Amino acid sequence: MRRDDVRNIAIIAHVDHGKTTLVDCLLRQSGEFRESQLRGDCILDSNELERERGITILAKNIALPYAGRKINIIDTPGHADFGGEVERVLRMADGALVLVDAAEGPMPQTRFVLSKALECKLKPIVVVNKIDRPEARPHEVVDEVLDLFIDLGIDDEELDFPYIFASARDGFATEDPEVPGDSIHPLLDLVVEHIPGPEVEAEEPLQMLVTTLDWSEYVGRIAVGRIMAGSITRGQQVAMIGRDATRQEKITQLYVFDKLGRAEVDTASAGDIVALVGLEKVEIGDTICDVEAERPLPRLDVDPPTIEMVFRTNTSPLVGREGKYVTSRNLRDRLIKELERNVALRVAPIEGTESFAVSGRGLLHLSVLIETMRREGYELAIGKPRVITRVRDGVHEEPFETLVVEVPPEQTGPVMELVGARRGQTIDVTTRGNFTHLVFSIPARGLIGLRTRLLNATQGQAIIHHRFESYRPLEGEIEQRANGVLVSMTGGKAVAFGLDGLQDRAELFVGPGDEIYEGMIVGENSRGNDMVVNPSKEKKLTNMRASGSDRNILLKPPRQLTLETALEYIAEDELAEVTPTKIRLRKILLS
Ligand code: GDP
Numbered sequence: 001m002r003r004d005d006v007r008n009i010a011i012i013a014h015v016d017h018g019k020t021t022l023v024d025c026l027l028r029q030s031g032e033f034r035e036s037q038l039r040g041d042c043i044l045d046s047n048e049l050e051r052e053r054g055i056t057i058l059a060k061n062i063a064l065p066y067a068g069r070k071i072n073i074i075d076t077p078g079h080a081d082f083g084g085e086v087e088r089v090l091r092m093a094d095g096a097l098v099l100v101d102a103a104e105g106p107m108p109q110t111r112f113v114l115s116k117a118l119e120c121k122l123k124p125i126v127v128v129n130k131i132d133r134p135e136a137r138p139h140e141v142v143d144e145v146l147d148l149f150i151d152l153g154i155d156d157e158e159l160d161f162p163y164i165f166a167s168a169r170d171g172f173a174t175e176d177p178e179v180p181g182d183s184i185h186p187l188l189d190l191v192v193e194h195i196p197g198p199e200v201e202a203e204e205p206l207q208m209l210v211t212t213l214d215w216s217e218y219v220g221r222i223a224v225g226r227i228m229a230g231s232i233t234r235g236q237q238v239a240m241i242g243r244d245a246t247r248q249e250k251i252t253q254l255y256v257f258d259k260l261g262r263a264e265v266d267t268a269s270a271g272d273i274v275a276l277v278g279l280e281k282v283e284i285g286d287t288i289c290d291v292e293a294e295r296p297l298p299r300l301d302v303d304p305p306t307i308e309m310v311f312r313t314n315t316s317p318l319v320g321r322e323g324k325y326v327t328s329r330n331l332r333d334r335l336i337k338e339l340e341r342n343v344a345l346r347v348a349p350i351e352g353t354e355s356f357a358v359s360g361r362g363l364l365h366l367s368v369l370i371e372t373m374r375r376e377g378y379e380l381a382i383g384k385p386r387v388i389t390r391v392r393d394g395v396h397e398e399p400f401e402t403l404v405v406e407v408p409p410e411q412t413g414p415v416m417e418l419v420g421a422r423r424g425q426t427i428d429v430t431t432r433g434n435f436t437h438l439v440f441s442i443p444a445r446g447l448i449g450l451r452t453r454l455l456n457a458t459q460g461q462a463i464i465h466h467r468f469e470s471y472r473p474l475e476g477e478i479e480q481r482a483n484g485v486l487v488s489m490t491g492g493k494a495v496a497f498g499l500d501g502l503q504d505r506a507e508l509f510v511g512p513g514d515e516i517y518e519g520m521i522v523g524e525n526s527r528g529n530d531m532v533v534n535p536s537k538e539k540k541l542t543n544m545r546a547s548g549s550d551r552n553i554l555l556k557p558p559r560q561l562t563l564e565t566a567l568e569y570i571a572e573d574e575l576a577e578v579t580p581t582k583i584r585l586r587k588i589l590l591s
Pocket of ligand 1: 013014016022130133168170
C-alpha cells in the first residue's frame with residue numbers, strides 16, 4: 001500500500017549549486033510561518049569546512065507542508081562517505097532532487113551519490129538551478145545530465161526523467177527557461193506528481209530501521225529512521241534487534257520533521273521519518289519493532305574503523321599554548337561529544353596516559369575531525385596514523401577495503417599502476433561515456449597516501465571512495481612506529497608540525513590564514529639560535545642573509561597542502577626525504 005499524504009525526497013547537489021538557497025526558498029513558499037522563526041540554524045546551512053572542501057559532512061532533515069501533503073527533505077552527505085552513510089540516508093527516500101547549476105553543469109563529484117541513489121531505485125527529478133545567471137545554458141545542462149545518467153547505466157525506459165528550471169535566488173521554478181515564473185510551486189507539483197508516496201505495511205507490526213544517530217545535550221541519544229511497517233507511540237516499549245542481541249527500551253519522546261526542524265508528536269506511522277528519544281542502547285542498523293513481534297530488517301551496518309591515531313593535548317615545551325581548549329579534560333569532552341554523531345569514529349582512552357586512541361574510516365575522515373577541532377580552538381598533538389590489525393584464532397589480520405576510482409578513460413593506466421604498487425587487486429573496470437569506473441580490493445594500509453598521489457596523477461580528476469571489505473591474514477609485517485607527532489596550534493600564527501617530535505624537525509606550517517605549507521626556511525639568527533621562518537616570508541630570509549647568517553637552507557619551495565596530505569606525508573615518513581639534513585631546532589621563532 002502506498003501513502004499519498006507524504007513524500008520522502010533526498011537532495012543531491014554539488015556544493016555551491018544552491019541547495020541551501022533552494023531549501024530556504026521552499027520553506028518560505030510552502031506555508032505559513034513567521035519570518036523570525038526562519039533565522040538561526042533551522043535551515044540547512046553548510047559549515048565553513050564543508051564549503052571549503054566541497055563536501056557535505058552532516059545530514060540534516062526538514063519537512064514542509066504542500067498541497068495537503070508533507071514533503072520530507074532529506075539532506076544527503078556530499079561525496080565524502082565515512083562508513084556507508086550515503087546509502088543509509090538514501091534508503092529513507094523514494095525520490096531525489098538532482099540540483100545542478102545551469103552554468104556549471106553536473107559535477108563529477110556528485111556521480112557517486114547519484115549512482116547510489118539510482119541503485120536504491122530513487123526516482124530522480126532534475127532541477128537546473130540559477131537560470132537567472134547570464135552564463136546559464138539550461139538546455140545544454142539538461143543534456144549533460146542525461147549523458148550522466150546514461151554513463152551511470154540507467155535503462156532507456158527510465159531515462160524519461162522529469163526536469164525543471166529554477167532560480168532559487170529569485171524564488172521560482174519554470175518549465176520554460178525563457179519565461180521566469182513567480183513561485184517555486186511548479187517544482188513542488190513535480191515532486192507530488194512524480195515521486196511516489198512511501199510504500200507501507202500499515203497493518204503489520206512495527207518495523208523501523210535505524211539509519212542515523214543524533215545527539216543532544218538535553219535528551220541524549222536520538223535514533224532517526226523511516227518507519228517501514230506499523231506505527232510508534234510515545235511511551236511505547238520497543239525491541240531493538242541488534243547485531244548480537246535484542247534489547248528493550250521505552251520511547252520517551254517521538255519527533256517528526258517539520259519546517260523548523262523537529263516537532264514532537266504522540267504517534268507516527270509507516271512512511272514517516274521519525275526521531276526517537278529514550279533508546280540509549282540503540283545502534284545504527286538495528287531494527288526497532290514491537291516487543292511481541294520481532295521482525296528484523298536487513299542490517300545496514302557502519303563500516304568498522306581501519307586507521308587509528310593517538311590524540312593528546314600539546315605538551316611540547318617548545319611551543320607556547322595558544323589554543324582556547326588545551327587541557328586533557330577539554331579534549332576528552334570534545335571527543336566524547338563527537339562520538340554521538342560521528343558514527344564511524346571510535347575513541348578509547350590509553351591507560352596510564354592522558355592520550356586517546358581515535359580511530360576512523362581513513363585519513364580523510366580523521367583529518368576532517370582534526371581540522372574542525374583546530375578551528376574550534378583545540379590545541380592538540382596527534383600521533384602517526386596506523387592501520388588497525390586484529391588477531392583471530394591466533395592469526396594476525398589486517399583490514400581490506402573495496403576501493404572505487406572514477407577517472408576519464410585515458411587516465412586508467414596511472415591509476416592501476418599506483419593502486420597495483422600498493423597491493424591493490426583489480427576487481428572490475430567498466431568504461432561508460434566519459435568515465436572509467438575501476439574497482440579494486442586493497443589493504444587499508446595501501447590507502448594511506450594514495451589519495452594525494454591519485455589526484456596528482458590525474459590532474460585532480462580522480463574521484464575516490466572506499467568501503468570496508470573484510471579482514472584478511474596479514475602478509476609480511478606492518479611497521480608501526482608511534483613516535484610521529486603533529487602539533488597543531490591554534491593561535492592564528494605560523495605553526496610548526498614535527499615528525500619525530502618537535503625537538504627534531506619541523507616541516508609543515510600553518511600560515512596566518514590557516515593554510516598549511518610544506519617546506520620551510522631554516523636559518524640561524526645572530527644569537528646562534530636556529531630559527532624557522534614561515535615560508536611565505538622570503539624577505540626574512542634575505543634579511544637573515546644580509547645580517548651575516550649564511551647557514552640558511554631552503555629545503556623545498558613552499559607549497560600549500562591540505563591537512564589530509566600533511567597527515568599522509570607524516571604517515572609515510574615522506575618528509576624525511578624532504579629534509580636530508582636533520583636539523584635540530586633549539587628554538588622556534590614563529591613569525
Ligand atoms: P549550497 O552550497 O549548494 O548550499 O549553495 P548555496 O545555496 O549556499 O548557494 C551558493 C551560492 O549560489 C550562493 O552565493 C547563492 O546566493 C547562489 N545561488 C543560489 N541559488 C542561486 C540562483 O538561483 N541564482 C543565482 N544567481 N545564484 C544563486
